[in-house]
Amino acid sequence: MFDFLSDYDILGAFWTTVQLALLSAVGSLIWGTLLAAMRVGPVPLMRGFGTAYVNLVRNIPLTVIILFTSLGLYQTLGISLGAKGVEDINFRLAVLGLIVYTSAFVCEALRSGINTVPVGQAEAARAIGLSFSQVLWLVVLPQAFRSTVGPLTNVLIALTKNTTVAAAIGVAEAAFLMKEMIENEAQLLLISAIFAFGFVVLTLPTGLILGWVGKKVAVKR
């Protein structure tokens, strides 16, 4: 009953899933932080750009973005992100799509963290004579970072699940392999159980551990 499993590289597929998730997480953290900085900063044009970006990207399905990277960017405009070979190109395009989409949610998570710090905190810090950088480093940011752990965890888990969308452009990750296996083997329930279990293993501990950390470090108000 389990013989056919050795014909497929299930661990390899999940490794691709993990790689997609980690690379996109790093990328969207960087771009999302820049976006958040624009949205909370004093320059109106940057604020407008950040707001427009988040509102547009959040309302487009991730599937549309990822399919567009392949059909639009690569096949129509010839942008291959410096990769050779179809597999590499699709992988990089999927990471790009995931970064574009996820950074909007990272931006909102960071912004909500900053918004939890009451204005009175900064006013009190200025009143006792702290300079601007001292206000930021000693008073505001420590509180803001601590309350972003929870929301960022949610974004990371959602990102892990969203990597399956890369199957739409043929990246050989878990959902792609699952579809292939179901089509070739008459073992629907067993195969589904394996992949479901794989994702539970990937997402549940992350949520439990980081959720616990988030509650631990959060500022009680």
Next chain:
Amino acid sequence: MSSVLYDAQGPRAKRRNVLFTVVFLAALMALLWWVYSTLEEKGQLAWPLWEPFFTGTEAWSTYIWPGLQNTLKAAALAMIIALPLGAFFGIARLSEHAWIRVPAAIVVEFFRAIPVLILMIFGLALFAEYTNVSSDDRPLYAVVTGLVLYNASVLAEIVRAGILALPKGQSEAAMAIGLRKGQEMRLILLPQAVTAMLPAIVSQMVVIVKDTALGGAVLTFPELLSSANTMSGYYGANVIASFTVVAVIFIALNFALTSFASWLERRLRRAKKSTGAVVGVDDAEIAGTAGTGTGGTT
């Protein structure tokens, strides 16, 4: 303006802001120019590629409208089926009896931890193998099954958060006038919780609409995104034009839903008659991810 991050600005800060604005504008213009010249170079801005969407109704009536109808149909079906299921599991998770509470919690956490696409692929194979649903209908059934399984568990968390957000005095008062547990839930808690949950439910609708696109890309379900694919084949590889039109429709639809949800939330927070309990738009996103334990809070 003053915020927690910076003070009201003086002349030097204002000059610096102007400099930032100019540099940023230059960078933005350079980016737009690069996009424009790339599109121009590949001939994607040629009028014949965009014409179908602006002249005549063929593109709209043959491709876009049927696709949009399928998107809306799948989303509406999923929401209608998932709501009662979600309410059932949400209430079950609040039960006093561990033998009801624990299995409900396991089911909810399990389906929140699994990607919707996996559930849809499973649904497609399930209907093919164990039912005699015709192969034309199977993608719709599979998409709705996947969406229902996932969103019912998310809605369960929203329902639970909605009931927990009510002031304790409500259930105490119900007990004091001698209502039974079922009556308390049915007559006192649920009616108020449903109002409190409305914003979160509407913004969950956005998630459902977005996820229907998965069905188009992987399960050959003929919804809006897959109609973009067919169109670009029919109108001579106008991928950029087709995707732009489809993306704009998705943005308009979801933006309307999001704005409606925020409006509901503001209205509920203002209302004097209510208990003031609201499960907000942001809480829905929190409930949508597995393993975060308590779900939304207000």
